Amino acid sequence: MIKRKMFITLLALNCTWLMANPIDEMFDYYQQAGVTTVDSQKGRLLWTQAFITEKSNGEERSCASCHGSNVTQSGEHVRTSKVIEPMAKSINTKRYTDTKKIKKWFKRNCKWTLGRECSAQEQADILKYLITQ
Numbered sequence: 001m002i003k004r005k006m007f008i009t010l011l012a013l014n015c016t017w018l019m020a021n022p023i024d025e026m027f028d029y030y031q032q033a034g035v036t037t038v039d040s041q042k043g044r045l046l047w048t049q050a051f052i053t054e055k056s057n058g059e060e061r062s063c064a065s066c067h068g069s070n071v072t073q074s075g076e077h078v079r080t081s082k083v084i085e086p087m088a089k090s091i092n093t094k095r096y097t098d099t100k101k102i103k104k105w106f107k108r109n110c111k112w113t114l115g116r117e118c119s120a121q122e123q124a125d126i127l128k129y130l131i132t133q
């Protein structure tokens, strides 16, 4: 009987682990990195803020350069002209379902756009903005 109870408990634990939401995981991770408050409004401003980096040859870059400033609509890659599906979670449920993907693209796109990686605070604000659109 005890064995059976343990088995069921383990099964339940395992299920919660499997169902762990990648978005929650990202916010846990930001919290561990010292983020205490998250502000989607700041995220929205950062999304359209123009940056000129060492590598951009005077060209202004922003997240909106590829994703567009209206995240409920598709974007277009500024270099390849490929369509990029909407970033708003309400429109595109396939968004933010894989922490590896989220981390990879934050890293790559922040480097390209800002000329550096985004801080945990910046990422948290942006992600909050995107998931509430």
Ligand code: HEC
Pocket: 061, 062, 063, 064, 065, 066, 067, 077, 078, 079, 084, 085, 094, 095, 096, 097, 098, 101, 102, 105, 106, 109, 110, 112, 113, 114, 126
């Ligand atoms: C040069 C074009 C470009 C720019 C500029 C850009 N992105 Fe992206 N981004 C992409 C592409 C391409 C993908 C991968 C394809 C996809 O997910 O549709 C992507 C994917 C992402 C993802 C992954 C989303 C998911 O589904 O998990 C995040 C997060 C992201 N971008 C954030 C940003 C942020 C933040 C900025 C501004 C700092 C930014 N991007 C600027 C091209 C760009």
